[in-house]
Amino acid sequence: MTEAIPFDLPGDDLFGLDNLPYGVFTTSGAPDLHRIGVRFGSHVLDAGAAAEAMGSAHAELLKAPTLNPLMAAGRPTWQAVRADLQNWLGDPGHRATVGGHLVPLADVTLHLPFEVADYVDFYASEHHATNVGKIFRPDGDPLTPNWKHLPIGYHGRSGTVVVSGTPVVRPLGQRKPKDAPAPSFGPSQRLDIEAEVGFVVGTPSAMTTRVGRQDFREHVFGVCLLNDWSARDLQAWEYVPLGPFLGKSFATSVSAWITPLEALEQARTEPPARDVPPLPYLDDSGEKDGLDIRITVTLNGEQVSEPPFSAMYWTAAQQLAHMTVNGASLRTGDLFASGTVSGPEPDQLGCLLELTAGKGPFLSDGDEVVLTAWAPGPNGTRIGLGEVSGTIAAAPAE
Amino acid sequence: MTEAIPFDLPGDDLFGLDNLPYGVFTTSGAPDLHRIGVRFGSHVLDAGAAAEAMGSAHAELLKAPTLNPLMAAGRPTWQAVRADLQNWLGDPGHRATVGGHLVPLADVTLHLPFEVADYVDFYASEHHATNVGKIFRPDGDPLTPNWKHLPIGYHGRSGTVVVSGTPVVRPLGQRKPKDAPAPSFGPSQRLDIEAEVGFVVGTPSAMTTRVGRQDFREHVFGVCLLNDWSARDLQAWEYVPLGPFLGKSFATSVSAWITPLEALEQARTEPPARDVPPLPYLDDSGEKDGLDIRITVTLNGEQVSEPPFSAMYWTAAQQLAHMTVNGASLRTGDLFASGTVSGPEPDQLGCLLELTAGKGPFLSDGDEVVLTAWAPGPNGTRIGLGEVSGTIAAAPAE
Structure with missing residues (x-):
């Protein structure tokens, strides 16, 4: 599966390593399982699964069904998670591990990513x-x-x-x-x-x-x-x-x-x-x-x-x-x-x-x-x- | 304990059997345990505990920390719960059971009773x-x-x-x-x-x-x-x-x-x-x-x-x-x-x-x-x- 993933995105890709926006997705195989996804090129990283596979201390936050727990964790955590994601997706040594948790964008349904307060x-x-x-x-x-x-x-x-x-x-x-x-x-x-x-x-x-x-x-x-x-x-x-x-x-x-x-x-x-x-x-x-x-x-x-x-x-x-x-x-x-x-x-x-x-x-x-x-x-x-x-x-x- | 509870409220009590408003309370003994309370005279009925003691089908809703689950359950449930409460507090045969779940109003702290959406x-x-x-x-x-x-x-x-x-x-x-x-x-x-x-x-x-x-x-x-x-x-x-x-x-x-x-x-x-x-x-x-x-x-x-x-x-x-x-x-x-x-x-x-x-x-x-x-x-x-x-x-x- 990892062969098919273009880890080396073209330089003009709008969703490269310097971007990595967060969303919430489901797949047709698990339509009720809302998962945090990170967009990378034309793929979505299942962030919770990848974090677990990488032994991240933030796996719990990233396995939530909305972004709210991660958002509530504060800026130092946001920065640490972002650094991890850039490492996981950018370091060729991690490709074998995280590659299996990248899903083509075309295969996911995207949801409202956070619970709106006011x-x-x-x-x-x-x-x-x-x-x-x-x-x-x-x-x-x-x-x-x-x-x-x-x-x-x-x-x-x-x-x-x-x-x-x-x-x-x-x-x-x-x-x-x-x-x-x-x-x-x-x-x-x-x-x-x-x-x-x-x-x-x-x-x-x-x-x-x-x-x-x-x-x-x-x-x-x-x-x-x-x-x-x-x-x-x-x-x-x-x-x-x-x-x-x-x-x-x-x-x-x-x-x-x-x-x-x-x-x-x-x-x-x-x-x-x-x-x-x-x-x-x-x-x-x-x-x-x-x-x-x-x-x-x-x-x-x-x-x-x-x-x-x-x-x-x-x-x-x-x-x-x-x-x-x-x-x-x-x-x-x-x-x-x-x-x-x-x-x-x-x-x-x-x-x-x-x-x-x-x-x-x-x-x-x-x-x-x-x-x-x-x-x-x-x-x-x-x-x-x-x-x-x-x-x-x-x-x-x- | 039941002796101290004036089950037979004076007719001009503003919080008698025909009222029974809902709130959320804690006690000093359990300051983190938010419980649904029903006001009855100058007491508060611990509604979840009373419902459990009475074997009510609605005990789960009444044991929630806010009114939201009960509120979401819809009017037939509201009516059934209210009829139960009037029965529990109004029928002398239930006093021995529910009396132990009445707390003096002066002994509780009241909280925002529901999560406000819009x-x-x-x-x-x-x-x-x-x-x-x-x-x-x-x-x-x-x-x-x-x-x-x-x-x-x-x-x-x-x-x-x-x-x-x-x-x-x-x-x-x-x-x-x-x-x-x-x-x-x-x-x-x-x-x-x-x-x-x-x-x-x-x-x-x-x-x-x-x-x-x-x-x-x-x-x-x-x-x-x-x-x-x-x-x-x-x-x-x-x-x-x-x-x-x-x-x-x-x-x-x-x-x-x-x-x-x-x-x-x-x-x-x-x-x-x-x-x-x-x-x-x-x-x-x-x-x-x-x-x-x-x-x-x-x-x-x-x-x-x-x-x-x-x-x-x-x-x-x-x-x-x-x-x-x-x-x-x-x-x-x-x-x-x-x-x-x-x-x-x-x-x-x-x-x-x-x-x-x-x-x-x-x-x-x-x-x-x-x-x-x-x-x-x-x-x-x-x-x-x-x-x-x-x-x-x-x-x-x-």
């Missing part, structure tokens, strides 16, 4: 917030007065976070066009995407304590791609004054692969200059807290946009500091997303609302949306993020 | 929404145009839902008075309460399905009192356009006792007349979907308000139907709260913002707030809801 969605792209503000509030300033003082965010629905590939059923709900006298009920007619990057909390924190911006790497385990499906008509009618609710809560898709933050060290970059000085707890002057992640959005196989994550005004480290500055705790499995990633250019917008200037067309039944992304890795390599895909299914009967 | 907070009192709208948006209509068409709600932070008695640490955050040029950072100076009723989901539902208003009793296990602590200054600065976030997420207190919905049958009442006809999925004409729960708010032992839950415009059944109409799933442990309960009278307002017309005083360090409530039970009895209390602790260092 889900928070931010609104951190100045370009997106400006574009949307113009569409939703044409009579006011596009950016609200607070926007450059704090990373605006809100809680979303954890229970409807689904893994890439899950069909997205068009939601029913109330819509009221501006000139209609009353709302009507029916399928959303303005179903949209939001291309985002999600951050997954590993190390928890206690209530009444704060997690500073500088402790970001102690708490955040990894990164996923995220599509925050949005029913714009439901959202527009419901969101004043308490924010988005049903326009978002029907489904949020995440990639099956969680890229360790360690794999994105080379992608660190300074965020854009802030024209309003942030308060001290958000001040990151001179820090490379941004991430150079390049997203591609495809609709039915056609590329529609390339949102640059490096253009985000607020960083994930600032978001973490803000989210806990009031003493709110973190739990293992907390997921916080960037908000729609939009750049300054017309081909860098992260949702159809912006790409079509609010006019549509929006998503039709049967449409498939795929987000992919990569970031610079060491020595000119590229680190691929897991894709997040979804196909729109027709609304249920009213 | 937490949603509504905004269902017309009086509250009108009063707050006038304070937060003095230049606009107090009620937004959508208010009478749908029960407005938003997701809150599940991870900071705490049990009654947990100290509430004053949150730090950004505040910007209207006339200040920029926000400042520091302890909230407008810390408030919100007296609410919470509903706890037992039976889950699948994504892409809807739970109709009429299926409310199949899915909702029980009711708690809830204090949605609110930092009004943080909230006012942050909430446009995506809703409340840090102004609420530092702590939400719930009562240690979950009153079974079955215990509130006599409290069912028709909600107030709606002056805007709701869409069919929200239409409850002629249905007694309201609940006559009478809340008392005390501040440092002094009664400050008596909010009447029967005055709520939107019912919990409508909220459940709305929350799932877009295909969002329900999970066991989902908690949804009514929003602040305020009646039409000045002594019926559910938060200090309303009670002081926005001017304060708000909460000082050391202040203790206690919410209690009762509802009519059978034969003139009263059903007590568990109290929810909290004392304000000073903010941490900046």
Whole structure:
């Protein structure tokens, strides 16, 4: 079996030794046995079985049915496990042992890799917030007065976070066009995407304590791609004054692969200059807290946009500091997303609302949306993020 | 031991045989053993131990460390367990057996009785929404145009839902008075309460399905009192356009006792007349979907308000139907709260913002707030809801 495994991946493979994202998989032979997998090229390493075979002290964590125990174990453990994996897959001397635990990607089913605790969605792209503000509030300033003082965010629905590939059923709900006298009920007619990057909390924190911006790497385990499906008509009618609710809560898709933050060290970059000085707890002057992640959005196989994550005004480290500055705790499995990633250019917008200037067309039944992304890795390599895909299914009967 | 137990409670006891709320407790002798307790007068029945002693088929569910397995078991099981409990505690023939499993309330520590899945907070009192709208948006209509068409709600932070008695640490955050040029950072100076009723989901539902208003009793296990602590200054600065976030997420207190919905049958009442006809999925004409729960708010032992839950415009059944109409799933442990309960009278307002017309005083360090409530039970009895209390602790260092 090991003969068939391309241990020496081509240098441009997006899932080489410098990446090694984590997921959870089953095989058709054992459909109920959820196992932690590590993506390596076009194979998946059964991490628990490999750890056991290698006599690893971390075998128990890696034999869990979700990533949560590993995520809860903290950064020193994440680093030790990652070093082990790179050794096992990189050292030719281990191939005979680990080769038997590599499964072709095509032979596995991927699952939601962690149990989501709280889900928070931010609104951190100045370009997106400006574009949307113009569409939703044409009579006011596009950016609200607070926007450059704090990373605006809100809680979303954890229970409807689904893994890439899950069909997205068009939601029913109330819509009221501006000139209609009353709302009507029916399928959303303005179903949209939001291309985002999600951050997954590993190390928890206690209530009444704060997690500073500088402790970001102690708490955040990894990164996923995220599509925050949005029913714009439901959202527009419901969101004043308490924010988005049903326009978002029907489904949020995440990639099956969680890229360790360690794999994105080379992608660190300074965020854009802030024209309003942030308060001290958000001040990151001179820090490379941004991430150079390049997203591609495809609709039915056609590329529609390339949102640059490096253009985000607020960083994930600032978001973490803000989210806990009031003493709110973190739990293992907390997921916080960037908000729609939009750049300054017309081909860098992260949702159809912006790409079509609010006019549509929006998503039709049967449409498939795929987000992919990569970031610079060491020595000119590229680190691929897991894709997040979804196909729109027709609304249920009213 | 049984001699000391007043099995024959006075008729006006708020926690008699027609109530029997569920909680989770430990004793000093076994501080790590979380056990399901049922409140009976001023005692707590160790439900798992009693069920085992009685040879109950439900002993396994009742020996769990949280209510979640029982809640997930569904309404027929809830009814069977409740009938058993009423029999065990009500039939003198069982006293010798169950008496040994009754612990004085004073000897137990109560814990958060269930694992919170998603937490949603509504905004269902017309009086509250009108009063707050006038304070937060003095230049606009107090009620937004959508208010009478749908029960407005938003997701809150599940991870900071705490049990009654947990100290509430004053949150730090950004505040910007209207006339200040920029926000400042520091302890909230407008810390408030919100007296609410919470509903706890037992039976889950699948994504892409809807739970109709009429299926409310199949899915909702029980009711708690809830204090949605609110930092009004943080909230006012942050909430446009995506809703409340840090102004609420530092702590939400719930009562240690979950009153079974079955215990509130006599409290069912028709909600107030709606002056805007709701869409069919929200239409409850002629249905007694309201609940006559009478809340008392005390501040440092002094009664400050008596909010009447029967005055709520939107019912919990409508909220459940709305929350799932877009295909969002329900999970066991989902908690949804009514929003602040305020009646039409000045002594019926559910938060200090309303009670002081926005001017304060708000909460000082050391202040203790206690919410209690009762509802009519059978034969003139009263059903007590568990109290929810909290004392304000000073903010941490900046």
